[in-house]
Amino acid sequence: MQVTETRSEGLRREFKVTLPATELEQRLTSELSTLKDRVRINGFRPGKVPIAHLRRLYGRSVMADVVQNAVNEANRKIVEENNLKLALEPKIDMTGDQAEVEKALDAKGDLDFTVAVEVLPTFDLVDLSDVSVKKLVAPVTDQEVDEALQRMAAQNRSFSSKGEGAEAAQGDRVVVDFIGRIGGEAFQGGTASDITVELGSGSFIPGFEEQLVGIKAGESRTITVTFPQNYGSAELAGKEAEFEVTAKEVQAPGEVTIDDEFAKGFGMESLEKLRDGVRAAIQRDFDAQARRKLKKELLDALDAKYSFDLPQGLVDQEFAAVWSQVEADLKSNGRTFADEGTTEEEARAEYRRIAERRVRLGLVLAQVGSSADIKVTDEEVDRALIERVRQYPGQERQVWEYFQKNPAAKAELRAPILEEKTVDHLLERINVVEEQTSREELFRDEDETKAAENAAA
Template sequence: MQATQTISEGLKREFKVVVPAAELEDKLSSQLSGLKDKVRINGFRPGKVPLSHLRRLYGRSVMVDVVQNTVNEANQQIVSDNQFRLAMEPKVSLPEAREDIEAVMEAKADLAYTVALEVLPSFELADLSSVEVTREVAEVSDAELDEALTRMAKQNRSFTARDEGAAAEAGDRVTIDFVGKIDGEPFEGGTGQDIPVEIGSGSFIPGFEEQLIGAKAGDERVVKATFPDDYNAAQLAGKAAEFDVTVKAIEVPGELKIDDDLGKAFGMENLEALRNAVRDRVGVDFTAQSRRKLKRQLLDQLDKLYTFDLPPTLVQQEFDGVWQGVVGEMTRAKRSFADEGTTEEEATAEYRRISERRVRLGLVLAEIGDKADIKVNDDEITRALVERARQFPGQEKMVWEFYQKNPEALAEVRAPIFEEKVVDHLLTQAKVTDKPVSKEELFTDEEEKEGAKA
């Protein structure tokens, strides 16, 4: 086998590979000889079938394997000899002319093909001792606990029917049927039956619930309301609608009690136990948000420390995935780039920058993890799989088997675990300063802060 490099541009490499016909013939003969003791052919004793006869029967199918294995071995040798770290699987271009292919399959001509490679960039890991990040820390206040317990008490309280003929008041639960219309025409998703509406809960669009005050069971009303400009269904955002409403029942809420009985209703021994459990649950949410913001800071600074060429195919694959999601979401929401205050060209450039950042940071984190010998063990993978399987009640076994049988899917489970362990490692090298903040500040993104300043 002879491999000659023909292209070396950035991270792209290309080789012309020539495997002599004699080498193919030797491999074919060796493979056919191995078949002698395995095949049973009428008229011949086991192991006595002439090679010429085996060649007529199996030569072409065996040569397909010979060519495939030869190409794989040649590519592996190129990678090994040049100490390449591949970004993608090699792209092989075999002869296309029929006569050339036939000659190779009969071992009468050399196998000549090209193989294109993309290699990973080489870069030195930066010193992180100068990196400074701020970890926002928020305490769970008594007021927040009281608010959470009040919400739970509201969810747990009972409702009883109002006296016959009584009118609905704020706080009552009204059961209704409705048909929504825009410009006199019903719209998709605008119809409901036996829908409970708690007046004042804010669960419906602004202005809807208040118009039910004073209604009685059996009443029919036309409720007029306007969808918010940022409504999640873009086709309805900002539009005025009318709802033909039929009131079917009116219920008055029971007394709001925050006591030991509330704790017991949620499986706790008493109110104090429930309070502690809520504090822990809210604390987990606070810690997770603090971690997200800290990680974003770290990755932002990490991104600034590295500049190197990126494998173009990796970037394109990342962009294709991101762009498909963006376009799909806009299609479902029936929105255009103009609705988003941009153009397709500007959006394309922005999402390509995002894709390049993701690939760059992915390569940096992988290199850091490799140098630090960070591993993801089987127990960590198992815990992640169990958690993922729990998201599909009744299908746990099927989910488990899917990941066990699909290495690529299993790699998707491993990747975020590995990334978090690398981030933990990086945080031991950077200077981390804790900053006490309020709940509101903790859950405000940096983009929102910048927008508020502007």
Template sequence: MQVTETLAEGLKRELKVVIPASELASRLDTYLEDLKGKVQIKGFRPGKVPAAHLKRLYGRQATAELLNEMITETTRSAVQERNEKPALQPEIDLADDDAEAILTGGADIAFTMSYDILPEFEIIDFKTISIERPVVEIDDSEIDEQIAQIANNNKPFETKDGAAEDGDRVLMSYLGKLDGEPFEGGADENGQLVIGSKQFIPGFEEQLVGLKAGDEKTIEVSFPEDYPAKHLAGKPVTFDIVVKEVQSAGEVTIDDEFAKGLGLDSLDKLKEIVRGQIESQYGAMTRQKIKRQLLDKLDEHYQFDLPERLVASEFDGVWRQVEADMQNAGKSFEDEGSSEEETRAEYRKIAERRVRLGLVLSEVGDQNEIKVSDEEVQRALYDRVRQFPGQEKEVFEFYKSNPTALASLQAPIYEEKVVDYILELATVTDKTVSKEELMAEDEEEGASS
């Protein structure tokens, strides 16, 4: 095997590789000799099939398989001997004309392999990083507010005589029509709606006021312009309503008996659970904020050349999502006050940031032997499966048989563990903030993922 470097520019590498035809021929002879004792061909005793006959029958297919194996082995070996780490699998350029000559044994195996290597950089002392952890102090009034909402959602309803009013619950059947024709998802034989809950299309609930059990009415409304179903967004529709029952809401006393009705021992236990839920919600937002701070600081510190193909791959994934979102929203770049060129440049920077931070976090994980256990991946897989009720078996089999998909579950776990490692070394100080400050969204949450 002869390897000649033809390009070494920045992170880009290109090698010309030549493998003598005799090596491929030797492997083919060995392959056919092994095949002779296994294959059964009519007219020949086992192990007595002439090599020339085997070559006529299986030679071309076997040569193609051996050629792929040799290219893969040689590519791996060439990179290892150079002590380089490719950012992605090297691209192989083997001309079609050359491939035909190689398969017929008339030429050496000559191909070009091109790849980007991973950049080298020093890991900083994470003790020099200072992070402010935003913390919200939970007031008892906030817990009481949440419990009041729970009580409101669990009000008892009783049948009433007379017309529906604000706060009443209406049990009904309805059939939605677009241009006089029923549309998918617009019908329900046992619908129910609390007037004033704002759960239906704007203008729908208000037209239920005054209706009584047995009343029929056709309601005219328009879907919002930003409605997710594009074929309905902004469109005027009608709903044929038949009122089955009108119910009025009863009063709820928030006490131990109310808590027991929810399956809890006492009101104090309910308050404890609600506090825990609020703490969990704020904790998730706090985690998001300090992770963003950390990634911002790492992004400020690290500036190095990036593997172009890795950035291109990341950008392609980001851009496909941008285009899909724009199409689903029925908007153009001009509607967003920009142009496609400006938007592409913006998301190119986001892709570069993600690649750069991904390389930094990966290097930190490698140097400190941070691993994701099989148990952690299994938990992530089961969590993912539970998101598809009724399709659990199919989803499970998909991930189990697809290494790339399974790796997509492992990657975020690995990233979080590396972030935890860095935060343990960094200087983290608490800062009390308001609920509004904590919940305010950054322009670009996340970074490397």
């Protein structure tokens, strides 16, 4: 086997590999000799089948294995002898026309192919002593705990009939039957019976609940609404529909007293214990948001510190994943790039930059983790697996067995753990300044994004 480097540009390398016909013949004969002792062919004793006969029967299929083994061997040889760290799997291209390839497969001509690889960039880790990031600290207030308890009480309150002739008000429930029509024609999924509508919950199409305010049991109304542009069903999105609604019962919410008895309904021995649990849960949410912001600020600092050539294959792969999600989101929301105030060309350029940033930061974190010898233990992976299993109630056993039977899937759990440990390692080596803030400030960016999305919908 002859291997010659034919290209070296940036992170790209290309090698020409040649297997002379004589070597192909030797490899094929060796494989057939091994096969001779394993096959059973009528008319021949075990191990006595002539090589020429085996070649007629199995020559092409065995040669396919010979070629694949040669390709694998060439890849290993290229990587080991040139001390390369590959970004992606090598790309193999058979050279020559079909006639030349056919001759090689019959071991009557040389086999030529190229191996194109893209290597990981080499770069030095930079000094981060001048980097300073802000860690937001948001204590949970008594008011926030009270509001959470009020929401819990509202979600767990009972409802009872308001009686004959009573009108439905905001906060009441109305049990209804309805038939929905578009253009006078009933549509699939638009008819239902004994549906409970809680007025003011925002659970139904915008405008539906509001038009039920004041309805009485036994009363029928025709309600006109427009399905949102981002409605789940493309056939209904953006269309105006009429619903013929008949109220069967109007129910009023009962009073819920937030006391020790209320707390026992949640498995707590007292209201004080419930308040402590609620406070701790809210604090975990605050801390998780603060961590996300702290990590983003750190990654922004790293992105500003590093500049090196990127493996375009990795960037292309990352961009494809990002772009696929962008297109899926636009389609599900019934929106276009024009609705987002941009063009497809501008969006592609922006998301290409995002893909490049992700690849760059991924390589930096990987080198930091390797240099610091950061490891992920089996116990940490098992804990992550348990958390993943808990996300699928009722399917715990199937999910657990899937990961146990698929080492690659289980290995994927290591990546985010390693990333978080590497982030912790970096945070210990830079200046982290704590700053007190409120819930509103902590979640301001997310709240503004949600408000914009709701307004656009």
